[in-house]
Amino acid sequence: MAAIDNLPPLREVIATHGLSAKKALGQNFLLDLNLTAKIARQAGDLSGSDVLEIGPGPGGLTRGLLAEGARRVLSIEKDERCIPALEEIADAYPGRFSYIQGDALQVDPLAHLTPPIRVAANLPYNIGTELLIRWLTPPQWPPFWQSLTLMFQREVAERITAKPGSNHYGRLAILSQWRADARIVLDLPPQAFTPPPKVSSAVVHLTALPAPRFPADLKVLERVTAAAFGQRRKMLRASLRGLAPDIEDILTSVDIKPTERAEQIDLEHFCALARAIAAQT
Ligand code: SAM
Numbered sequence: 001m002a003a004i005d006n007l008p009p010l011r012e013v014i015a016t017h018g019l020s021a022k023k024a025l026g027q028n029f030l031l032d033l034n035l036t037a038k039i040a041r042q043a044g045d046l047s048g049s050d051v052l053e054i055g056p057g058p059g060g061l062t063r064g065l066l067a068e069g070a071r072r073v074l075s076i077e078k079d080e081r082c083i084p085a086l087e088e089i090a091d092a093y094p095g096r097f098s099y100i101q102g103d104a105l106q107v108d109p110l111a112h113l114t115p116p117i118r119v120a121a122n123l124p125y126n127i128g129t130e131l132l133i134r135w136l137t138p139p140q141w142p143p144f145w146q147s148l149t150l151m152f153q154r155e156v157a158e159r160i161t162a163k164p165g166s167n168h169y170g171r172l173a174i175l176s177q178w179r180a181d182a183r184i185v186l187d188l189p190p191q192a193f194t195p196p197p198k199v200s201s202a203v204v205h206l207t208a209l210p211a212p213r214f215p216a217d218l219k220v221l222e223r224v225t226a227a228a229f230g231q232r233r234k235m236l237r238a239s240l241r242g243l244a245p246d247i248e249d250i251l252t253s254v255d256i257k258p259t260e261r262a263e264q265i266d267l268e269h270f271c272a273l274a275r276a277i278a279a280q281t
Pocket residue numbers: 025026027028029030031054055056057058059060061062076077078079082102103104105121122123124125127
């Protein structure tokens with residue numbers, strides 16, 4: 001579906017409301033409505049979902065999400081200069097769009113959303129990883145969201161989707177893939193944004209698993225992966241020494257060679273190790 005919404009072009013919205021990009025707010029805007037519609041389509045079938053968007057800015061992705069048929073969109077935007085542009089979108093889509101002006105790290109939007117809920121955002125890069133970790137570690141699982149479709153710096157997207165043996169493989173890959181299916185669905189060059197950032201970007205689509213992929217206690221798994229990847233060049237018998245006095249025996253009991261390094265261990269074995277360590281303590 002094309003983005004036909006009778007709203008002015010985004011360049012005009014930016015000029016009318018004086019939305020010069022602020023670096024401190026991570027403002028790199030998407031002004032091509034064909035591109036924002038394409039990103040919205042990566043979020044799946046939106047027609048039966050409420051969509052939570054973080055950082056709508058002048059509203060390019062917001063308009064994409066609405067034009068692609070989202071049941072409702074709720075956006076959280078910190079920059080009050082964007083409010084008049086968001087008001088115009090609310091007028092164009094009565095009953096389907098609302099926004100909260102505030103900091104996404106402080107605001108709890110759940111009371112305003114009805115499941116199923118999908119999250120879609122061209123995230124401000126300075127808070128993107130923090131928000132992702134929060135969404136992956138809620139007090140209860142399954143989480144409030146069905147899917148996350150998020151723009152990251154390409155390097156962060158690779159850290160989310162990395163497999164064992166890759167330089168990017170680490171704590172973020174373990175956490176993301178333990179709780180979700182995660183894949184890169186779109187690559188974007190710096191020139192896709194106004195102003196262009198220094199690095200390339202990518203959209204990652206994550207779908208929540210009904211239960212974590214392998215059983216493990218989140219806190220223990222985090223302790224193990226923090227120690228293992230904190231000294232990723234060391235053999236596990238050295239990097240994990242502080243976790244249990246008989247770490248070599250524990251590693252062997254779950255079929256991990258004590259001489260291996262964190263980068264070589266897959267998710268299933270990390271979870272088995274977390275369970276074995278939890279059973280000892
Ligand atoms: N979605 C728009 C687009 O694609 O053109 C703008 C994306 S821009 C990368 C990030 C947006 O997040 C900006 O509008 C910025 O003001 C907003 N933002 C920055 N920090 C925020 C925060 N803590 N809470 C909510 N919004 C924030």
